[in-house]
Each structure stands twice: as C-alpha cells, then as structure tokens.
C-alpha cells in the first residue's frame with residue numbers, strides 16, 4: 001500500500017484526523033511564537049545552512065579530525081558502511097562483554113538500521129527509554145514522527161497500552177498518572193541495564209565529543225548509569241567547531257517544539273569513570289547522497305521535525321501513512337533516496353506548498369527536492385502507466401493548439417448534455433466530493449476573437 | 457508598453473469570465489494588451505507530476521510566443537511560478553530566457569509592483585476572505601509566508617484594500633494549503649478534500665461571503681467542494697473583484 005491508500009484509511013476517522021491536524025498545528029504555532037522572539041532568526045538559519053554546507057563539502061577531513069580527537073579522549077571509534085555493519089558492531093560490543101540488557105534513548109538512526117529487532121533476535125533485551133518511543137515499542141509500532149514518536153496516539157490509547165503492559169488502572173487517562181507509571185517502569189530498566197545506547201545530535205570535529213539533546217534526561221541516565229555507552233551517529237551529524245554548536249542549539253528546540261532550548265543538552269567527551277564509550281559512525285547511503293547535487297542538501301537536516309509539523313498533508317494523514325521510518329517532507333525525499341521503487345508514492349504525498357522549506361532551520365530545499373524526486377520516479381518507469389500515458393498525451397496535445405481547441409470545445413459542448421450519473425461516478429475521482437466547474441459556452445479565446453473582431 | 461497576456465490552458469476553456477476580467481483590468485489601466493492565440497499550456501501539470509517528456513518543447517514554445525513582449529502577465533501564480541522557477545531546467549542558456557523570466561508576472565504582482573495602481577475606482581461592499589495560493593505566495597512572494605521572520609506584507613491584500621467597501625476578514629490560517637496540488641487533488645483525493653473543507657470552514661467562520669485568490673485552480677477545488685455541500689461561500693478570482701464585478705461564481 002502506498003501513501004494514498006493509507007491516507008484514505010487514516011482520514012476515514014474524520015474527528016481523529018482533525019484532532020491530529022490541530023495537535024500538530026499547535027506545535028507549529030508554538031514554533032512561530034518562539035522564532036518571532038528571535039530577531040536574527042533568518043540570519044541564524046542562513047548561518048546554519050552555511051555551516052552545514054561547508055561541513056558536507058569537507059566531510060572527509062572533518063570526520064578524520066573528529067576520529068583523532070575522540071580517540072585522544074579515550075573514545076573508541078567504529079565505522080559502519082551500512083545498517084547491517086552498524087547492527088553487527090553493536091551486537092559485537094555487547095557480546096564481547098557478555099551483556100544482554102540495553103537501554104536506548106531516541107535515535108532515528110537505529111530505527112533506520114532496524115537495530116531493535118536485530119538485537120532482540122540475538123537475545124538482547126532492548127528498552128526504548130524516551131517516553132513516546134517506549135509507548136510505541138510496547139504497542140509494537142513504529143514512531144509516527146521523528147520528535148513526537150507517539151503523536152498519533154491519544155491519552156486514552158496510552159492508558160490502554162499501559163494497562164496491558166504496566167498494569168495501570170483501567171480507564172485512568174490522567175497524563176500525570178500515566179507518566180509516573182512509565183517513570184517507575186523505566187527506572188527499573190535503567191538500574192538493571194548493562195549498556196546504554198544514545199543517538200547523536202551533533203558531533204564536534206574540533207573536540208571529538210558528541211552532543212545529545214533530549215527533554216526527558218533519559219539519554220543522560222542511560223549513558224551514565226551503565227558503564228558502557230554506545231553512541232550511534234550518522235556521518236552527517238558533524239559540525240566543525242564547538243562555537244558552531246550555539247547556532248544549532250538555538251535553532252533546534254525552537255523549530256522542533258517552540259521551546260527556547262531542549263531541557264537537556266548533554267555533552268559527552270569521554271567515557272564515565274571506569275567505563276567505556278564507543279561511537280559508531282554510520283554511512284548507510286549518506287556518501288552517495290552527498291554526491292548528488294539535487295539532493296545533497298537533505299544531509300543538512302538536523303531532525304527537528306518542523307517540516308513535518310507544518311506539512312498540511314502529514315497533519316491529515318499521519319506518520320504511518322508514509323511507510324517509511326521518517327515521514328513528512330524530509331522523509332519523502334530520504335525514503336525514495338534509499339529505495340525509489342518502494343517509496344515511489346512519497347514524493348507525491350505533497351502539494352508542493354513549500355511551507356516545509358520555509359520552516360526548515362537548516363534551509364533544506366525540501367519542496368524542490370520532492371519536485372525532482374517525481375522526475376526520478378517517472379524516469380525509472382515507476383509512475384502508474386495509465387497516469388503517465390495521460391500526462392504525456394496532454395503534453396503532446398499542448399503542442400497542437402488547433403486540436404487542443406477542438407478538444408476543449410467538444411468537452412464544453414458534451415459535458416453539459418450528459419446525465420449526472422455519467423459524469424459523477426467512480427471513474428471521476430474529482431467529482432466524488434466536488435462539483436465540476438460549470439461548462440461555459442465559449443472559451444476565452446473565442447470571446448477574445450469576437451471582441452477583437454468587433455473592434456477592427 | 458506591450459503586454460503579452462498569458463492565460464493558462466484550463467482557464468481559457470473553463471474560466472473565460474475570470475480570463476476576460478484579467479484582460480479588462482489591464483486595459484482599464486490604459487495598457488496595450490495582446491493575447492497570442494497560439495499559446496497553450498506552460499507545462500505545469502506534467503512538471504508537477506515529474507513527466508518531463510514534452511516539457512522542453514512546451515517551454516521553448518512559450519519562449520518563442522512571448523519573448524518579444526515587454527511584459528508577460530498571467531492570472532495564475534502557479535503557472536507564472538512554473539515559468540520563473542522551473543523553466544530553468546529546460547531553457548537555461550537559451551537566448552531570451554533570462555529576459556522572459558524577469559518579465560513574466562502574476563497579474564496582482566504586476567498591478568502592485570510594476571503599474572503600482574493607485575485606485576481601481578470600484579466598490580465591492582462584501583466580506584472577503586483571501587486565499588493565499590501556495591505557489592504565488594511562497595514561490596513568487598506575493599505575500600510574506602507565515603513561516604518566515606521578516607517584515608510582513610501582502611500584495612493581494614494591498615490591492616483589495618484599494619477597493620471601496622470591501623471588508624477583508626481574518627482567517628485563522630492565512631496561508632495554509634487548500635489541498636488542490638494539481639494531480640494531488642485526484643491521486644490523494646481524501647487528504648485533498650479534508651484540506652479543502654478545512655479552508656472553507658476557516659473562511660466561513662471568519663465571516664467571509666466571498667473567497668478570492670490569485671490562482672483559479674485552488675478556487676476551482678474550493679468551489680467544487682462548497683457547491684457540492686451547499687456552503688454559502690462564493691468564490692471569485694482576484695481579477696473579477698478588481699474588475700468591479702458583483703459576487704457570482706468563478707466562471
């Protein structure tokens with residue numbers, strides 16, 4: 001099933017669709033208020049774009065610098081060319097130390113690599129400790145948003161899930177009660193964990209350290225209670241200098257949730273006392289994207305989720321309708337970049353309204369990328385054949401004005417004579433819920449000729 | 457000054473009224489306007505679907521037909537955006553293309569920036585909701601997008617404020633997409649319909665009697681939904697209001 005079919009499912013429950021739209025629009029409005037309190041907002045975006053583009057142009061050198069500096073701090077560095085390599089490295093680190101209990105904080109990269117099922121298959125207990133991620137993990141679902149993983153769920157849904165898995169009271173939907181229950185449950189998991197895995201928001205070449213931003217402090221617990229900390233990091237997370245970080249921390253939380261800064265912005269510059277710290281640098285298709293001038297700017301993404309919150313299609317179709325681990329505008333360019341055939345409907349789940357490009361703190365040219373992704377889909381022969389034939393026929397017709405005029409005249413003559421049942425049926429998706437325009441007797445061209453004829 | 461009138465293909469066939477209003481608004485400003493009869497389509501529907509097969513031909517056709525005019529003016533933000541932002545892929549480096557790009561304007565933008573119209577000498581004593589169609593709004597900059605933190609202006613609003621008696625209502629989401637999106641309206645019909653209905657509700661609750669905008673494709677979608685449900689919202693192209701017409705349908 002592609003996006004249209006799943007979106008159709010989603011919109012079947014109109015109340016829920018509107019609720020979802022409003023929940024995310026609320027975040028978008030909060031973001032608007034937050035950024036309007038920063039006079040230099042647009043300069044910050046521009047600076048972020050420049051830093052990231054510079055970083056991408058010098059990625060090889062910066063990564064080497066990062067590796068050298070990290071090693072000097074006692075951090076062990078691993079390189080993974082793809083998801084499989086990444087997963088094997090994590091497993092190996094755990095198995096070498098005979099560890100079986102891992103707590104994880106939010107990491108879209110490990111979602112991308114499908115780390116959890118891989119580890120579980122190999123006898124490792126993996127607990128997601130971000131509240132939203134834990135909820136979807138208990139439900140055996142995927143996150144529906146990169147920052148708000150359980151945004152598709154109402155508190156009633158969470159209550160039922162917790163009742164089933166954490167034995168909370170039936171029908172108690174109080175968010176505070178539910179959060180407390182989750183906290184108690186997670187605390188046990190934290191204390192029992194042997195290893196903690198975190199994602200990385202920024203890797204600083206100059207210092208060899210990494211920065212993780214969360215609102216729940218779960219990354220901090222997970223990386224400091226156990227003696228082993230593994231940080232999984234996509235190679236595009238690099239920034240050159242510590243002072244560049246300020247630009248991004250100012251942009252990230254405001255764009256994501258409208259907060260001035262994330263509750264926790266934690267810097268990791270070495271293992272905890274007596275412990276170990278490992279960083280896995282993951283490529284998984286990123287270098288390939290770097291080589292593509294049309295799409296390379298997607299690597300500037302800092303995963304704030306703002307483009308997702310503002311997307312009018314996402315808000316009304318939900319994250320799961322995209323069928324890729326990252327939904328919304330950024331997912332719709334990354335997904336097809338990974339597997340064009342599997343994600344061919346993603347670039348079309350978009351009206352090209354351009355709101356995403358405008359909110360993006362790193363100035364990723366999102367709607368342009370989706371426009372070009374469509375050309376890739378067509379060039380690869382992946383558009384529905386009837387649709388492509390129709391569009392090519394139209395394109396051909398537009399090169400033949402006389403024939404076009406004739407077709408137009410015919411349509412305007414014939415349509416008004418047709419009985420409604422012939423016009424409005426399942427072969428006319430336009431007309432299922434909309435009236436067709438009323439057919440005028442004459443085209444503008446005909447009227448124009450009459451007018452000019454009358455004048456001369 | 458010779459103006460080449462660029463009427464999108466579907467407007468020519470389905471919206472001769474709004475097309476004629478465009479011509480008349482320009483003529484009432486004392487401008488010399490010519491409608492080249494051999495024009496067809498800018499190629500936007502194909503381009504937005506990723507079908508580039510016929511696009512170079514269509515873009516070259518457009519260039520050939522319009523290149524000698526002082527200005528090319530069209531009543532559709534998205535079609536003008538096609539020329540200004542997407543033709544480069546097919547025409548970069550062709551003689552006359554840079555000039556064409558600089559001289560192709562959306563109608564309201566042209567009236568606002570180039571002609572700098574002072575008054576239209578008309579009245580429209582109605583409550584009007586402005587729909588900022590995305591391509592004109594964000595790609596052409598007809599208004600300041602709500603996402604950006606820059607000084608705020610809106611060319612369409614500025615023009616409407618020159619119309620006597622017209623009351624502009626304040627909607628909650630002034631630049632939210634209506635869900636037309638070309639083939640999106642059909643391929644993603646369900647989401648498209650929800651989006652369109654949401655716009656209608658926003659305008660109705662703001663008290664709008666008439667919804668207007670600079671792109672009739674969006675208005676066609678809104679109008680189709682409103683008429684099917686019998687909603688009390690009339691839809692008119694900006695050109696029709698600026699031409700002094702009374703509230704009626706889009707055609």
Ligand code: SF4
Pocket residue numbers: 255300301302303304305306307308330356359360361362363364366
């Ligand atoms: S593309 Fe931009 S707006 Fe979207 S998640 Fe990435 S940084 Fe945020």
